[in-house]
Amino acid sequence: MHHTIEIRELVFKYPDGARALDGVNFYIAPGEKVALVGPNGAGKSTLLLHLNGILRGEGSVRVAGMEITPSNLLKIRAAVGLVFQDPDDQLFSPTVFDDVAFGPLYQGLPEAQVRARVAEALAAVRMQDYAPRVSHHLSVGQKKRIAIATALSMQPEILVLDEPTAGLDPRARRDLIHLLRELPQTMLIATHDLRMVAELLPRTLVLDQGRIVKDDATRAILDDEDLLRAHGLEKP
Amino acid sequence: MHVHFLDPYHAGGSPIHRLDARVKLALTLAFIITTSLVPFGAWAAYILLFAIVLSVELLTDLGIAYFFKRAFLALPFALAALPLIFTVQGAPLATWSSGAGTFTISVEGVERVVSIALKSWLSMQMAIALAATTAFPQLLAAMRALRIPKLLVAIFGLMWRYLFVLADEALRLLRARAARSSASRDAQYKTGGAIVWRARVTGGMAGNLLLRSFERGDRIYDAMAARGYDGEARVLPMPALQAAQWLILGGGLAVCVLILLLALLLA
Numbered sequence: 001m002h003h004t005i006e007i008r009e010l011v012f013k014y015p016d017g018a019r020a021l022d023g024v025n026f027y028i029a030p031g032e033k034v035a036l037v038g039p040n041g042a043g044k045s046t047l048l049l050h051l052n053g054i055l056r057g058e059g060s061v062r063v064a065g066m067e068i069t070p071s072n073l074l075k076i077r078a079a080v081g082l083v084f085q086d087p088d089d090q091l092f093s094p095t096v097f098d099d100v101a102f103g104p105l106y107q108g109l110p111e112a113q114v115r116a117r118v119a120e121a122l123a124a125v126r127m128q129d130y131a132p133r134v135s136h137h138l139s140v141g142q143k144k145r146i147a148i149a150t151a152l153s154m155q156p157e158i159l160v161l162d163e164p165t166a167g168l169d170p171r172a173r174r175d176l177i178h179l180l181r182e183l184p185q186t187m188l189i190a191t192h193d194l195r196m197v198a199e200l201l202p203r204t205l206v207l208d209q210g211r212i213v214k215d216d217a218t219r220a221i222l223d224d225e226d227l228l229r230a231h232g233l234e235k236p
Numbered sequence: 237m238h239v240h241f242l243d244p245y246h247a248g249g250s251p252i253h254r255l256d257a258r259v260k261l262a263l264t265l266a267f268i269i270t271t272s273l274v275p276f277g278a279w280a281a282y283i284l285l286f287a288i289v290l291s292v293e294l295l296t297d298l299g300i301a302y303f304f305k306r307a308f309l310a311l312p313f314a315l316a317a318l319p320l321i322f323t324v325q326g327a328p329l330a331t332w333s334s335g336a337g338t339f340t341i342s343v344e345g346v347e348r349v350v351s352i353a354l355k356s357w358l359s360m361q362m363a364i365a366l367a368a369t370t371a372f373p374q375l376l377a378a379m380r381a382l383r384i385p386k387l388l389v390a391i392f393g394l395m396w397r398y399l400f401v402l403a404d405e406a407l408r409l410l411r412a413r414a415a416r417s418s419a420s421r422d423a424q425y426k427t428g429g430a431i432v433w434r435a436r437v438t439g440g441m442a443g444n445l446l447l448r449s450f451e452r453g454d455r456i457y458d459a460m461a462a463r464g465y466d467g468e469a470r471v472l473p474m475p476a477l478q479a480a481q482w483l484i485l486g487g488g489l490a491v492c493v494l495i496l497l498l499a500l501l502l503a
Contacts, residue, residue: 054411074427078418088448089408092441103416105433108425136447154418 003030003186012057022210038207039232044190081151087143091135103154121153141172159185257378276351281499310360314353321345
């Protein structure tokens with residue numbers, strides 16, 4: 001298996017020429033769980049959108065052993081499950097079942113397999129009983145879990161999450177952290193929640209103004225108060 | 237990442253950019269009204285009108301191609317006038333019969349359709365010139381100054397403000413779908429799903445967007461009411477027009493009237 005993320009000299013320019021990503025380099029080994037932190041506007045979400053080819057910049061992005069090219073885009077997207085910050089963007093189907101089934105149905109799997117995948121993904125986020133429910137009426141915490149299930153149903157090797165704990169109450173946040181700890185995938189999580197980072201993610205990348213300014217063990221980074229302050233962060 | 241392409245305004249320092257928004261709006265409206273009142277087939281007047289549009293476009297420093305390209309957006313609407321070449325009575329140009337009946341193309345009909353297409357093309361270009369050189373908030377202020385009903389101006393303003401929010405939301409929905417549109421590792425399955433299923437997903441996305449817009453509308457109103465909104469937005473008054481601006485306004489209006497008189501005399 002190649003659950004790796006390997007990014008070299010990635011540059012992404014906005015249409016107006018501003019550099020959102022300005023030469024990003026990092027490597028994430030199979031099974032590693034890594035945090036991506038940095039101030040608002042640092043380029044975190046933009047970086048995440050490169051990991052399954054939604055955005056394409058200059059430089060090299062290799063995930064799951066494949067260089068991202070237009071011809072293998074669909075394979076890449078099966079390998080990298082992207083969970084967006086706002087679950088309302090991700091849940092666009094009438095029912096929870098339809099949303100979780102989207103990935104497998106798009107892949108053209110037979111019905112029995114689709115049902116098995118959905119059941120498995122909902123069980124992983126402990127939302128089995130919600131399959132027939134309307135996503136729109138769920139709480140934010142429940143929507144977050146369903147959004148993760150929509151990615152898990154593709155059986156990805158890598159899970160990429162954007163601000164998974166934003167807007168959650170303490171209990172929902174706690175449940176989510178437990179859930180993320182249980183999941184076996186290689187993980188890259190963009191977040192401002194440094195307490196979660198300290199608890200869950202052994203390694204941290206600090207992104208600011210489109211560059212990785214620090215790549216180190218989470219403990220070392222969280223102990224460096226000057227570094228945190230310089231990049232709009234705060235020791236938890 | 238935001239949607240940028242919607243905003244037609246291009247910052248600049250050209251004479252057209254610097255002209256007061258109230259003058260620009262009034263003259264644009266006068267130009268469009270003049271264009272629509274000029275009789276069909278008054279080709280000389282059309283050339284004069286085109287010359288005016290062209291000189292405005294040259295003064296904006298944006299390049300004429302920019303206006304020409306965008307003005308073609310108006311063409312589909314002009315197509316609605318196409319049946320007129322058959323229905324207007326006049327000297328026949330061509331006739332043919334088919335099972336359904338006899339069709340006659342008349343000279344007057346062709347003249348009218350070409351005139352309508354030209355008029356909409358000219359009007360569109362002037363409107364584009366206004367939008368490209370006037371920032372939207374200024375345009376709203378100008379509408380208020382010209383006594384356009386306040387509620388209407390408020391609706392324009394809110395629509396503009398939230399159009400971008402909505403477009404961003406739609407973009408994120410599309411991305412979320414793209415992120416899960418994948419191929420199985422097992423190569424035997426055909427990706428994409430059935431067309432009916434895909435249509436249903438798209439319908440779900442549209443419904444999602446509608447529901448969220450609806451809820452957002454409610455929240456926006458609450459936030460406005462919380463700040464004392466009573467159906468009327470109050471703004472600071474605009475400074476008085478300077479003499480030079482009055483002169484341009486008066487001159488522009490006079491030219492419009494002259495062209496109209498000329499066209500009516502020629503017709």
